[in-house]
């Protein structure tokens with residue numbers, strides 16, 4: 191009796207819900223199109239080391255990861271980077287500023303999933319184009335002299351862009367995922383692990399511990415070939431407090447509680463605080479207030495707070511992605527952001543707080 195399934199039977203079991211498959215460019219091809227030359231690679235490496243020095247307390251400045259919630263228009267993001275660059279230089283005695291250059295958006299349910307996934311903003315999903323735009327922008331941001339900060343969401347895309355990234359994040363929705371913890375263990379830059387949307391900090395602490403050690407997982411190599419990746423473990427993973435669905439966790443008591451969890455886990459007692467998301471209840475007008483309160487803790491001598499995250503763009507607020515009307519230039523299409531002037535004032539206050547702590 192022939193036990194092999196008949197072709198018609200195979201058609202009933204294989205890729206039943208895949209509409210079509212499209213070839214993906216290889217990481218090497220993309221690197222060749224938008225190369226990171228030796229000088230720029232040196233800048234990325236120096237940026238990562240500078241971030242690690244702040245996280246480890248070797249450098250007493252505050253790390254600030256600031257920029258749009260998501261990049262949907264590379265031109266506006268580059269203009270933002272051009273404005274941020276001189277400010278980063280001016281405030282560099284107190285702040286180490288990296289730019290949020292986020293291309294991947296984890297969604298609570300549904301929504302635009304970021305520029306790599308959908309650069310056309312229309313669901314057409316031209317990932318090859320998305321990767322090209324993302325890498326080109328990351329190289330440009332590096333050329334300007336700013337370390338770039340990205341969230342890593344898709345486990346395949348890091349091979350395309352990670353060499354340009356100075357600081358990475360695993361988001362609140364994926365911090366419990368083994369896939370993301372394994373990925374973090376092999377990433378070359380410091381990785382911030384966010385507390386879960388329901389507020390669980392213990393989950394992020396678990397993620398830091400899990401990513402610190404070697405793992406073996408499947409992925410792709412630089413040629414785009416399937417590969418078994420053996421990682422070394424990432425010693426520079428750290429906690430990011432982002433508040434929760436039920437309220438903020440940037441206040442002194444919450445920070446002390448988080449630091450105690452790190453201490454009990456035998457991890458360095460250092461936290462980055464996200465002034466947006468649950469900490470601002472997604473109200474961009476709350477972000478400067480939150481940042482000021484974080485700054486007050488820093489100025490009062492809190493050594494555990496080593497960084498702050500801000501969502502900021504050229505125009506304040508947010509807009510819906512509406513195909514029937516033109517988008518406002520430089521305004522977020524995901525979470526609401528602080529506008530440029532408020533951002534500059536907020537950065538200045540954070541710088542003063544870092545200097546006060548040093549004094």
Ligand SMILES: O=C[C@H](O)[C@H](O)COP(=O)(O)O
Pocket residue numbers: 259295296297298299300301467524525
């Ligand atoms: O930072 C962006 C958003 O908070 C995140 O992607 C989740 O967004 P959503 O809850 O609107 O899906």
Ligand SMILES: C=C(OP(=O)(O)O)C(=O)O
Pocket residue numbers: 259292295296341360361362363384432467
């Ligand atoms: C999605 C983000 O944050 P969180 O994971 O904290 O919701 C973000 O920073 O873009």
